[in-house]
Amino acid sequence: MTKKILGFVFILLMVAIAVILLLLQVFTEGKDNNAEREEIEEQDEEGKQLFKRKKTGQKFNPEISTKDHSLDFSLTEIENYSEVKTFSYVVTNKGTKPEKILFPTSQRYEYEISGEGKGIIYRFSDGRAFMQVLKEIILSPDEELAFEITLPKLEQGEYKLDIFLTAKGIGNSRIIKRFTINE
16 A cells, blocks of 8 residues: 555656646746857766766857757767776767757667677666656757766676667667777
8 A cells, every 4th residue: 555655656746847847948948049058967866967068158049950960979988997888978069050959758868788699788778767858958069968878887798889869850879889898
């Protein structure tokens, strides 16, 4: 009985958060579109940075590109001396117009790790729940969106990391990178 009540309270809480976020989005749409864009950083429940956007100092341009986008995607390994690998997944607007990126949930990216001859051994979204909240991010020209990806601890061997944005209408965001764990 207590589990049912807690489940019901959890669902009500999620609905309330979704409504609040929707209301915030509706009430902020009418703000001054010529205001300078600021750096944005989102964090998860533990305070770990989920993504950040570089401040460009450019003014917002309401002429937004949604198709035939000029987004560039890169994945680089971050040098660290720990037992786990960390990568930086960066989305950069290489075009001359702002680019709209629309996420259908709170999940911003997905990745899978495949082991040599083992198939997929880890998927980022497995065992996680994401809020069903639309999030629109507008990248100005030369602005970038960066995600720090810390992989789980892996055994020695050859692996493949397959990562992509979960945004709607962005089809070419997939990057596949091979890497080795030597220890």
